[in-house]
Amino acid sequence: MNKQDDHHHGVDPNSPEVRTEALEDLLVEKGLIDRGRVDALIERFEHDLGPMIGARLVAKSWLEPQFRKSLLENADRALEEENIKGAEIEHVEVKANEPGVHNVVVCTLCSCYPWALLGLPPSWYKSPEYRSRVVREPRKVLQEMGLSLDAETEIRVWDSSSETRFLVLPERPEGTEQLGLEELAQLVTRDSMIGVAKAKVS
Ligand code: FE
Numbered sequence: 001m002n003k004q005d006d007h008h009h010g011v012d013p014n015s016p017e018v019r020t021e022a023l024e025d026l027l028v029e030k031g032l033i034d035r036g037r038v039d040a041l042i043e044r045f046e047h048d049l050g051p052m053i054g055a056r057l058v059a060k061s062w063l064e065p066q067f068r069k070s071l072l073e074n075a076d077r078a079l080e081e082e083n084i085k086g087a088e089i090e091h092v093e094v095k096a097n098e099p100g101v102h103n104v105v106v107c108t109l110c111s112c113y114p115w116a117l118l119g120l121p122p123s124w125y126k127s128p129e130y131r132s133r134v135v136r137e138p139r140k141v142l143q144e145m146g147l148s149l150d151a152e153t154e155i156r157v158w159d160s161s162s163e164t165r166f167l168v169l170p171e172r173p174e175g176t177e178q179l180g181l182e183e184l185a186q187l188v189t190r191d192s193m194i195g196v197a198k199a200k201v202s
Helices: 001-009 015-029 036-062 065-073 073-079 130-134 137-143 183-185 190-194
Strands: 092-096 101-106 154-159 165-169
Touching: 015 036, 015 092, 015 183, 036 065, 036 183, 036 190, 065 073, 065 165, 073 092, 073 154, 092 101, 092 154, 101 130, 101 137, 101 165, 130 137, 130 154, 137 154
Parallel strands: 092 165, 101 154
Antiparallel strands: none
């Protein structure tokens, strides 16, 4: 398949999104499933299960400098070594936040997203408003989403495509020196790996 056409997966009748929606409609119509339960399941995958793969990678990189280095230098190899496989992560790049630099991810053309690391993309990620505005006025959009960055912090916006998906490596919150991998992973939200929030001690 042509790579450029492939990017516009929203209109491809063979795309997983279109096929899944058609299947859901059919099952609801036949009375086999209840749409509310599907929504609840998707919600759980979106918020809890999906992003935990990415969250554990982030936590591990906070604990192991060597892993962090390999994740930033060659995420594909690092994921292969972690035996992480799945949809939409053929080529991933990881961008680390650091003092003075904040990264945020968008797909300006559609909704490319590292599913196997983060689960399903949130609806706002797919909205035309986020996709157009975060490029033009990232500081303002982040502020509206609850993340205020000072004027000295450089914001780098990464535009995903079918060739490259991005994951933000948030900074490790202060006061977490005693925490282990699973506890640290709990602090890493989906939004912090898209770059619209920080990882923080709740
Ligand atoms: Fe896309």
